[in-house]
Structures are given as C-alpha cells and as structure tokens.
Amino acid sequence: MVKNVADSEKKEFRRIKELEENIYSCVAVGDCRNALKGPYSKPIIEISCPNRENGPGFESYFARGRFSIARALLEGKIEPTEELAEIVYHCTLCGSCHEVCNNCVNPDMEINARTNIGEHTDIWEDLRADLVDAGVAPLPRHKEIFEFQKKEHNPYNGKHEDRLNWLSKDSKFLKPGGEYLFFVGCTATYRLNSMSLDFLSVIEKSDVDLTILKDEWCCGSINFRTGVEELGKETAIHNFNLFKDSGIKKIVTNCAGCYRTLKIDYPKRINEWDFEVLHSIELINNIIKEGRLTIKKKLSKKITYHDPCHLGRHVEVYDAPREVIKEICPDNFVELRRNRGNSYCCGAGGGVKSGYPEFALDTSIERIKEAEETGAEILSTTCPFCLENLQEAAEKIKSKIIVLDLLELVKDLI
Numbered sequence: 001m002v003k004n005v006a007d008s009e010k011k012e013f014r015r016i017k018e019l020e021e022n023i024y025s026c027v028a029v030g031d032c033r034n035a036l037k038g039p040y041s042k043p044i045i046e047i048s049c050p051n052r053e054n055g056p057g058f059e060s061y062f063a064r065g066r067f068s069i070a071r072a073l074l075e076g077k078i079e080p081t082e083e084l085a086e087i088v089y090h091c092t093l094c095g096s097c098h099e100v101c102n103n104c105v106n107p108d109m110e111i112n113a114r115t116n117i118g119e120h121t122d123i124w125e126d127l128r129a130d131l132v133d134a135g136v137a138p139l140p141r142h143k144e145i146f147e148f149q150k151k152e153h154n155p156y157n158g159k160h161e162d163r164l165n166w167l168s169k170d171s172k173f174l175k176p177g178g179e180y181l182f183f184v185g186c187t188a189t190y191r192l193n194s195m196s197l198d199f200l201s202v203i204e205k206s207d208v209d210l211t212i213l214k215d216e217w218c219c220g221s222i223n224f225r226t227g228v229e230e231l232g233k234e235t236a237i238h239n240f241n242l243f244k245d246s247g248i249k250k251i252v253t254n255c256a257g258c259y260r261t262l263k264i265d266y267p268k269r270i271n272e273w274d275f276e277v278l279h280s281i282e283l284i285n286n287i288i289k290e291g292r293l294t295i296k297k298k299l300s301k302k303i304t305y306h307d308p309c310h311l312g313r314h315v316e317v318y319d320a321p322r323e324v325i326k327e328i329c330p331d332n333f334v335e336l337r338r339n340r341g342n343s344y345c346c347g348a349g350g351g352v353k354s355g356y357p358e359f360a361l362d363t364s365i366e367r368i369k370e371a372e373e374t375g376a377e378i379l380s381t382t383c384p385f386c387l388e389n390l391q392e393a394a395e396k397i398k399s400k401i402i403v404l405d406l407l408e409l410v411k412d413l414i
Contacts (some may be wrong), residue, residue, distance in 0.1 A: 013134075015126035016070050022123060023070045025116035026101060032063035035100035044337060048096045050345050053314035054362040060087050063097035063120055070127055080130075084135040086361040088128060090359065093121045093225055093350035095313040099341045121314070125395055128227030136369045139355045141374050146228055154237070155354075158191035164214060166193035171212075173200060178211030180283070181248040183239075183262065185255040186218045187384035195254050197385055198411045199280050205414045206293040210252070221261040221310075226351040228370075233269055243294070250276045250395075252283050254407070256383035257349070258308035258315075280313060281382045281406060285320040288327055299329040299411040304336050304376035305406070306367065306390065307343035308383035316341075321382050321406055328413050334374045344370065346381075348389040371401050380406040 002115030035048040051061040059065040072078040098120040102113035131137035147300045287293045338344045349365025371379040
C-alpha cells in the first residue's frame with residue numbers, strides 16, 4: 001500500500017533545499033545512462049548506470065530522473081510516497097553518474113554541470129534522508145535490518161558478543177597499543193571472516209603491529225547510504241569514542257564500505273576526528289615498498305581486477321591494488337574494459353543487495369561476463385561486498401573465472 005503524506009505532515013526536505021542550486025545545475029545531457037567514451041572521431045557508447053542495463057529502464061531510475069524527482073519535491077509538484085522511495089532506493093550509489101556527468105572531458109566546456117552539481121551521491125543520500133524524515137523510507141527490508149542493528153550493532157543477525165569468534169581468544173592482535181587499529185567491519189566478521197584471517201596472516205609476515213577492539217560496532221555505512229542518519233551518527237560516535245580511548249591514531253580496514261565511511265562520512269559528522277585511515281591494500285602496498293613484506297613467489301595465472309565503487313570512485317584509490325598485483329603477477333595482469341573511474345558497479349552497494357537482491361545479482365553477472373572477455377582466470381577485488389556478490393554471480397552462470405580477494409593471493413605468495 002502506498003502511503004501519502006498529508007501537507008500538514010509533510011517535511012521540509014531541508015537537506016535537498018540546501019542543495020537546491022546543485023540540483024538545478026543538471027542540464028539533462030543524459031550521460032548518466034549511456035556515456036560517450038573514447039575520441040570524438042571514434043566514439044564508444046558505454047553503459048554507465050547499472051539501472052540502464054539491469055534495472056527497470058525508466059527515466060526516473062537514472063540520475064537525470066532523480067534530479068527531476070528532487071526538483072518536483074522542492075516545487076511541491078509531487079508528494080513523498082513509499083512508491084517514490086522504492087524508485088529512489090533502486091540505486092547502488094556507485095557514483096558513475098558523477099564520473100561521466102556532462103561529458104566532462106570535453107575541452108570545449110569551460111564549466112561543466114558536474115562542477116556545479118558537486119557529488120551526485122551526496123544528493124542521493126540527502127534525498128533518501130529527507131524521505132526518511134517524511135516517513136516513507138527506508139525500504140521495509142532495511143527497517144528489519146536496522147531494528148536488529150539497534151540491539152546487536154551489526155546488520156547480519158549475529159550476536160555482538162560473538163563477533164570475534166573466528167579469532168583465537170589469546171590472539172596477539174587483541175592486545176592494546178598497536179601501530180594500527182584493525183577495524184574489522186561486519187561483513188568480514190559475520191559473513192567473510194576468511195578475509196580478516198587472510199589479512200592477519202599477511203601482517204604476521206611483516207613487522208606491523210595491529211590491535212583489534214572487542215567492542216567495535218558496525219561502521220554505519222548502510223545507515224548513511226539509506227538515509228537513516230540518527231542511527232548512523234549514534235554508531236559513529238560510539239566508534240569514535242572507542243578509537244579515541246584506545247590511543248591509536250591510525251586505522252586500517254579490509255572493507256571498502258568501512259573505508260569510505262571512516263574516511264569521508266565520519267569527518268563530516270565528528271569535528272574532533274583526526275585519525276589516519278588506510279585500506280588494507282594501501283597498507284600492504286606501502287610495506288612492500290618499504291621492504292617490510294616480501295613477495296617470495298609469483299602468480300602465473302592471468303588476472304584482472306574489479307575496482308570497488310567505495311574504494312575507487314568515492315576515494316580514488318586506484319594505484320595501490322594495481323601496484324600490489326604487479327608485485328605478485330608482473331606479466332599476466334589485464335584490465336577490464338571498464339576500469340578505474342569508469343569501473344562498472346558490482347551491484348551490491350547502497351542498500352540494493354538487501355532491498356533488490358535480483359537486481360544486484362543481475363548487475364554482478366554483467367560484470368562477470370565482462371571479466372570473461374579479458375581471458376583472465378582470476379577476477380580479484382578488495383571489497384567483501386563485491387567479493388560476495390561477484391562470487392554468487394560467477395556461480396549462478398557457472399563461469400570458469402575464479403573470484404578472489406586480492407589479499408588471499410598475497411597471503412599465498414609471501
């Protein structure tokens with residue numbers, strides 16, 4: 001049943017009102033659906049938005065359509081409804097629309113729309129938060145997840161007291177005062193703790209000193225992405241106080257979502273934030289260069305790499321994973337057709353995996369097929385969400401390509 005909000009109850013959409021100038025800067029070119037790539041003498045049209053290839057296909061599901069929705073809400077032409085929220089939440093927040101906006105590489109455009117719009121994903125997240133305030137969001141599945149999160153501080157139906165069951169109780173990583181705090185995250189705790197164990201196995205071969213905190217909560221990424229601001233802030237404040245009390249100033253995490261949240265979302269909301277944040281692949285790359293970790297063997301199989309949206313487009317970490325790959329596989333690395341800033345989303349972000357699992361899987365299948373085109377035997381990545389979704393997609397279509405976390409390969413070669 002669609003819930004309409006009466007005028008007397010309607011919220012003010014304060015967040016998108018603050019971004020009104022940005023929202024009206026969209027000039028409706030439409031690159032957010034199909035983006036023009038390559039030289040103008042020989043253009044290539046590439047799909048940039050997962051909704052174009054695997055979603056419903058209607059205009060409202062693309063960035064240009066969402067700008068129209070935001071303007072219509074600001075002008076009072078439409079009411080916030082649960083049906084409208086379902087459309088707005090059918091987006092992985094991958095940021096590809098920002099990357100290709102207004103054909104920004106065109107040398108004839110002195111000022112492009114992207115400059116005036118700013119970060120597209122910020123607008124989509126604020127739009128979702130305003131819909132939450134209006135009482136029509138988030139999605140029903142997200143509400144279930146958040147009710148559990150309030151009790152156990154994770155979205156995976158796992159007991160908080162069990163979050164470190166995969167780690168030995170006398171592990172040296174549980175002692176205080178390490179060089180880095182290892183923020184494990186929820187996915188690499190309750191779903192893919194092998195990623196955490198692989199990372200710790202690599203660290204044990206170096207002189208890096210890590211500490212893991214027992215009372216870590218979910219980073220809050222899923223809250224910020226779906227517009228549930230208050231729960232996200234509560235989580236962020238808890239973790240910040242935990243970090244501060246630990247006395248550690250450097251944080252490393254395996255999860256691209258946690259990394260983006262600690263790197264971008266926490267500093268926006270916590271004035272005292274002064275921690276250095278690294279993704280695990282950045283740390284591994286650094287200590288290889290510094291001679292603190294040695295790669296003893298080389299990978300002979302052909303390998304390609306999928307850029308996670310939160311690690312790549314959102315924070316622009318592109319070189320570190322490729323430099324690590326060159327260390328372990330100097331001669332057999334091949335890029336995917338869509339890579340770096342133009343990487344195609346795996347489909348698991350922005351609350352889509354839980355809200356629209358079929359869409360998430362279809363998007364990931366598209367990425368697996370693209371990986372197969374390279375002739376690579378291994379598709380590597382550096383994000384637990386990407387890893388899980390791509391592995392599920394490869395299994396679904398019975399692909400021969402093996403999907404692995406990059407650190408698993410490093411572990412086996414040191």
